[in-house]
Amino acid sequence: MLLSEVMDYTAKKFDLPKMEGISDESVKQHIGLYEGYVKNFNAIANKLVEYAKEGTDKNAIALGELIRRKSFEFDGMRLHEYYFEQFEGGSTPLTINGPLCKAFEKEYHGYFNEYLKAIGNMRGPGWAILYYDPVGKQFQAGFAGEQHQGHFVTLPVILALDVWEHAFILDHGASGKGKYIDAFFKNLNWSVIEKRFSEVA
Numbered sequence: 001m002l003l004s005e006v007m008d009y010t011a012k013k014f015d016l017p018k019m020e021g022i023s024d025e026s027v028k029q030h031i032g033l034y035e036g037y038v039k040n041f042n043a044i045a046n047k048l049v050e051y052a053k054e055g056t057d058k059n060a061i062a063l064g065e066l067i068r069r070k071s072f073e074f075d076g077m078r079l080h081e082y083y084f085e086q087f088e089g090g091s092t093p094l095t096i097n098g099p100l101c102k103a104f105e106k107e108y109h110g111y112f113n114e115y116l117k118a119i120g121n122m123r124g125p126g127w128a129i130l131y132y133d134p135v136g137k138q139f140q141a142g143f144a145g146e147q148h149q150g151h152f153v154t155l156p157v158i159l160a161l162d163v164w165e166h167a168f169i170l171d172h173g174a175s176g177k178g179k180y181i182d183a184f185f186k187n188l189n190w191s192v193i194e195k196r197f198s199e200v201a
């Protein structure tokens with residue numbers, strides 16, 4: 001079995017503003033977790049090449065476990081990039097009567113934020129995610145358990161809300177998920193979300 005050498009991913013730097021309800025210390029720790037996903041993904045990808053070179057039969061069990069973990073680490077990396085980029089540039093409202101606003105009105109009748117908040121408040125670690133389906137020309141909102149389960153295959157991510165405890169426990173306590181989700185929406189730069197939508201709709 002031949003595998004080419006892997007190209008390591010590099011952790012991105014985010015230019016984050018001071019936020020309301022999400023402290024600098026919480027962001028700092030959260031960025032540290034994000035960088036851990038990048039590091040772990042690179043380590044797994046490189047290890048898989050090493051195992052393949054040694055012969056997949058010899059390392060079959062370890063290979064199986066690492067392959068399972070690979071998408072967990074990758075999705076943790078990429079989703080945090082979607083997440084932090086949404087705050088860059090500072091809190092900016094959704095453009096009234098813009099294309100995204102109109103699409104929300106059509107599908108969610110003005111209740112998009114409440115709908116995503118309800119998904120975010122589901123129990124268990126994971127992500128409330130809004131995707132757009134360019135084929136069906138409609139949104140799909142869902143819950144990705146942890147970060148690698150429950151995705152809609154091929155659909156681009158429009159908005160990603162991290163609802164793992166690490167995102168809110170420092171600022172709001174173990175039962176403070178609702179307060180954190182409110183803070184998340186307050187700090188969103190909707191122009192980032194609008195740009196993502198315009199690229200795929």
Ligand SMILES: [Fe+2]
Nearest residue numbers: 162164166167
């Ligand atoms: Fe996170």
